[in-house]
Amino acid sequence: MRHSRILLSTLICVAVSHVAAALNSSAQNANSQDAGAEGEIARRPNVIVILTDDMGYADLGISGGEQILTPNIDRLVNDGVNFTNAYVTASVCCPSRAGLLTGRYQQRFGHEFNNFAIPTEGYTQDDMGLSVDEQTIGNAFQDGGYATMCVGKWHMGGGEKFDPSQRGFDEVFAIEAGHRSYWPYTGEARRANRIQISDDELLPEEQVTYLTDDLTNAAVGFIERHQDEPFFIYLAYNAPHGPMHGKEADEEFYNSISDQRRRTYAAMMKALDEGIGKVQQTIADNGLAKHTLIVFTNDNGGATSNGSDNGPFRGMKGSKWEGGVRVPFSLTWHQNLPRGAAYELPVSTLDILPTSLAAAGIEYQGLPLDGVNLLPFIADPESGLPHDALFWRRGVAAAVRMGDWKLIRVEGNPDLLFNLAADPGERNDVAPDHPEKVVTLKKCLAEWEGQLAPPKWTEGEKWSRNQVLKHQMHIQTRQQERKYP
Structure with missing residues (x-):
């Protein structure tokens, strides 16, 4: 890196x-109406x-x-x-x-x-x-x-x-x-x-x-x-x-x-x-x-x-x-x-x-x-982070990335925490080892959610159920993942 x-x-x-x-x-x-007779301004x-x-x-x-x-x-x-x-x-x-x-x-x-x-x-x-x-x-x-x-x-x-x-x-x-x-x-x-x-x-x-x-x-x-x-x-x-x-x-x-x-x-x-x-x-x-x-x-x-x-x-x-x-x-x-x-x-x-x-x-x-x-x-690549955090939410499933840390929060499932620098494939949930990180990221996610409007429409129970199932740690293979669109 x-x-x-x-x-x-x-x-x-x-x-x-x-x-x-x-x-x-x-x-x-x-702000120019034309290039002018003296010379052309770059388009x-x-x-x-x-x-x-x-x-x-x-x-x-x-x-x-x-x-x-x-x-x-x-x-x-x-x-x-x-x-x-x-x-x-x-x-x-x-x-x-x-x-x-x-x-x-x-x-x-x-x-x-x-x-x-x-x-x-x-x-x-x-x-x-x-x-x-x-x-x-x-x-x-x-x-x-x-x-x-x-x-x-x-x-x-x-x-x-x-x-x-x-x-x-x-x-x-x-x-x-x-x-x-x-x-x-x-x-x-x-x-x-x-x-x-x-x-x-x-x-x-x-x-x-x-x-x-x-x-x-x-x-x-x-x-x-x-x-x-x-x-x-x-x-x-x-x-x-x-x-x-x-x-x-x-x-x-x-x-x-x-x-x-x-x-x-x-x-x-x-x-x-x-x-x-x-x-x-x-x-x-x-x-x-x-x-x-x-x-x-x-x-x-x-x-x-x-x-x-x-x-x-x-x-x-x-x-x-x-x-x-x-x-x-x-x-x-x-x-x-x-x-x-x-x-x-x-x-x-x-x-x-x-x-x-x-x-x-x-x-x-x-x-x-x-x-x-x-x-x-x-x-200037050393000028800092473009984003302090990035957020996702669709119904029952939400996530936040802050630095190398990513939290996935799904209703009915345990909170999941990953260090993407060490584990980009998200195979090892380290939430039990870093409870303070879980608290920090959940607070950050909640603050963002407090700024959002209520959804104007929803999709139905099938899609909510799939969100819960696909974010369980035992769903590991592509064959398993393809079962839950």
Whole structure:
């Protein structure tokens, strides 16, 4: 660890002046009406947030994976800063995305649960979506003069007021629901599963080819149309979330994988990696690489149902174990951030919004953020912790990480305590040996919970029961973990 920090410091010393210069130019340009006849002010950077869905932590070459080839993602991460202790705000899709999109813990505005199932007292179906009182990253960039686009999985509620076109995105190629077929529907399909291309227009199903490719092409088209102005893209791939649909040629490429589900998953990852590579190539072909910040991350740990692999981390999607909430995360910005650097202190997808806005020189105008601008911490790795603590809660299960210590608290189960520096796989509960740490972390967690709003909806008894079962110490193997989605 010490060697990595020294390496990062050395690399970043070279880049600090570039970051400062870029931010200064961004701020100047944000207040400038034109470049002026005397000389052109450096354009504000484009920003692309690439979010994958239910991907396994260890299914990238950059994370140590060997079975599935991901050369384009690996190159993207290697070209930037790789955050090796990065977390999402929830281990399931919908609340995790709400935290990323707002830079705020989603529990602050009642967006705690995944499925829009059962309104709580005082709320109705009309309230089940991303609160209209919250400013999204799309709103912020749109207000800052950027062309904006939402591509892919939205999953922030149904109804016009929750549509991405009403939440800061000039153009959309988006799916309201949490999933859909990767192939065209041949019969009647719910509006929520169709691809929205404007406020009131859906893409004809006969124009769907393969969903991952279609999302890539939509992003590429936007880049080419807006290459002469600053743009922001939220590119939220559905892959490799189910249904398990891989292209035949990609499945054949991985015919050496005997497990059918794993083979289809690998095929879906191949199309995903190629799509991300196509986006990178489009940026390069249009001379935009040095002007573009690319954020890459995943919405939660690998799912119990899609054949993914979380490697050394215990748990999967839906859990507070590291395998549920720890994700790949990188920032790539040629000329302004170091390449091949690793940042080891804990960060969160909450940080994407403030970091991106800082890079663009846009002043945030919304409610108080939980995320932080990571650029100063990259510039000076010894400047301190970006976060004193990170928190998670979904119903009966909650957790907190403070430094190397992590507490998992689940109703009906004993409190669990782990030292992640010594035990990243969370195999040894040391709560009996450190009762004072348990008290400190539970107090910290309770103080955070005291700031939260009541949930606007819940999911039902099945999901609460699974939370209790999956956080018992005897559930050790992947086979056991997959029993409790």
